[in-house]
Amino acid sequence: MADEMVRRAQSFVNSFYGKRTGMTVEENGRTGWTTMYALTRALQVELGITSLSNTFGPTTLSTLAAKFPVLNGTTMPSENFCKIIQSALYCKGYDGGSLDGRFNPGVQAGITKLKSDMGVIGLSPGSDLTPKVVKALLNMDAYVGVNSGSDAIRSTQQWLNGRYLNRQDFFVIPCDGHNSRDVARSMLLAIQYELGMADGVANGVFGPGTQAGVKTHPVSPGSRGTWVSLFSAAMILNNQPVAFTDTFDSAMAAVVRTFQSFVALPATGNGDFSTWASLLVSYGDQSRKGTACDGVTRITPARAATLKAEGITYVGRYLTNPLIPRPENLPEKMIQEGELQTIADAGLRCFPIYQTYGRDASNFTYMAGRTAGQAAINAALDHGFKPGTRIFYAVDFDAMDSDITSNVLPHFKGIQDAVADDGNRYRIGVYGPRNVCTRVAKAGHSTASFVSDMSYGFSGNYGYPLPADWAYDQFVTRKVGTGAGAIEIDNNIASGLDTGQNSFNPPRPAKPDTRLDPSVIEAMKTDVGTYMESLGYPNDGGTRAYQHWKCFQSTVVDHDALITELSNKYNLRKALVQTSAYWEMRHIDPLDLAAWQATILAFNTTGHFEDTSTGIAKQRGQTLVGAWNHCLRQGLVTGRAIGDQTSAQDKYNAWKSSYDSEASALTSVFLIHLWDIAGKPPGDADTSPAMRPPRLDYVDEEIYDILRRYQGFGEPALSEAKKRMGLYYLMEKYNTISRNL
Secondary structure (H helix, E strand, O other), rough: OHHHHHHHHHHHHHHHHHHOOOOOOOOOOOHHHHHHHHHHHHHHHHHHHHHHOOOOHHHHHHHHHOOOOOOOOOOOOOHHHHHHHHHHHHHHOOOOOOOOOOOHHHHHHHHHHHHHHEEEEEOOOOOOOOOHHHHHHHOOOOOOOOOOOOHHHHHHHHHHHHHOOOOOOOOOOOOOOOOOOHHHHHHHHHHHHHOOOOOOOOOOOOHHHHHHHHOOOEEEEEOOOHHHHHHHHHHHOOOOOOOOEEOOHHHHHHHHHHHHHHHOOOOOOOOOOOHHHHHHOOOOOOOOOOOEEOOOOOOHHHHHHHHHHHOEEEEEEEEEOOOOOOOHHOOOOOOOOHHHHHHOOOEEEEEEEOOOOOOOOOHHHHHHHHHHHHHHHHHHHHHHOOOOEEEEEEEOHHHHHHHHHHHHHHHHHHHHHHHHOOOOOOEEEEEEEEHHHHHHHOOOOOOOOEOOOOOOOOOOOOOOOOOOOOEEEEEHHHHHOOOHEEEEEEEEEEOOOOOOOOOOOOOOOOOOOOOOOHHHHHHHHHHHHHHHHOOOOOOOOOOOOOOOHHHHHHHHHHHHHHHHHHHHEEEEOOHOOOHHHHHHHHHOOOHHHHHHHOOOOOOOHHHOOOOOOOOOEEEEEEHHHHHHHHOOOHHOOOOOOOOOOOOHHHHHHHHHHHHOOHHHHHHHHHHHHHHHHHHHOOOOOOOOOOOOOOOOOHHHHHHHHHEEEEEOOOOOOOHHHHHHHHHHHHHHHHHHHHHHH
């Protein structure tokens, strides 16, 4: 809702400072970061700072402290300076009086209320403003409860502000009733200050000195004082139902025991070091030994014996490695042949992890989720995981809360839809920071969490409690064993919610493709149609020329014998050709059909050839000639060379063949893929380096590149190839079933 006083503040900062700061804001009466940045720049102008910034950083703070250590009715330097303070008060929701540049009673009452809400009213008299309070006034933090914030957390935040604000590196934290990154850091600073660390030494990091100090301050029933206050504050910030207090009583001990049981610590009811650590940092006490691990190294019999001796029961291993096998690409990251049997023979259990490229939000979308869901299912079946296994899908980046809303949740909805379309044979788990795991579970997209608590600096771990549905808690990397049994692992605490698997079906080897079994065709058609509908392509074709059933029939069913024969001949998966051809045919529209007729007419009447993409696989004459001649030179086809790529007649003949014959077009998809794999010659529109020779076990990186190269270079080929990946894995699902019957 727009606020008239905020609008006036925006008008003021624009009219007096817009040209001087190089920044204006929309005068809409709504507070936001842009308005706060503009006010910060205006303050910097008044302070004589020439290098302006949106950030109220050390230079702004030190300059303000040097010139005006206290701001009040006596020391306020100018009307405009006062108007900046008044404007900030309006934007924070406090009374700033009239926007008149006077430190009037309304301003004084607003500042007093602000300081009371912050918990710092006792640090400076009445309405006096100190530099750190001014800094806090010019940000978007709230000092009243918002969004159902906890009163207990808010009281804790106020206590921390009131006790520690005068320390050098402690700044006003929100008092909104919610834990956060800044609040979590403030707790660590408070611990360090109480340990006696000097300003400049205390840094808010749970390092060796802090850990050693905390070990000397256990609390238990009967304890009193500041350390109990800190302990109760840490419990409250972890959403534990205790009162903020300086007395450790039996009620506190009961809640501590419940918390300890939840995080898999001995339930003593005492605030020992391990409990302190679990309250203060996501990874907790790293001297613990967990009964689970995950890693990127093959489990051999010797390594399995090492893990068993370390007390490990559950081993997380990756279903795939999306990258081409090279030493730098962790060649043993994916489960290796015979490895699951080795794990089972050693009395260990395996839980599968699926991870592709997910290092930033852009890799997480609904479409990518559908792709991931089907790819993980295919890989789990290949390795022999039985129905009911839970697959943990990885979100291995520092996802902001907004990233989770915009990208991660749609991604997991895509995974959920793909798994549902497959009959829910596997369960869905999520691997990631605490906030990711909690929100994915709350949305109903997962059934258990594998928490990346070792990534302490991730925003999604800093200030968030351990998810209620945690199954594995990753907290430290260790090297264990010697000689042939040496292995590096990420050690995890196991809650018992997930227990992995110790019995597996025979793995599905990489067999050559066979004809599609008649029993799978109808289900395959339905799944492909559903996937395309999820991308916005209706089964009735919409504005396109062909309906789904016709495209599926022409590119998958009618020529299955030919596609199978050529797949075996060229050592390429059928799914690559089915995907490229089906995708292109679904994109043919009436304008394409008209353009093809115009091309035929023009060539027959004038001899002019307008090279357009034609036929069910939308192939250009120049590409067809180049692919044929390349394959002829390589001995992959027999016949005569087709002139060259500059001859209109030669290009038209090849073009017309693909236009007239579905079989010719599908054959040419194979040839174009082979040419792309070899790397087109310099000067071609899509010059790319040669790939590994044709094979049946291409990894994600290569499959994506083959599909991308078929369409072209740059956009839209780059983004559309990601969509084709999901289609590929659906096609491959049913080809795999057929070749394993």
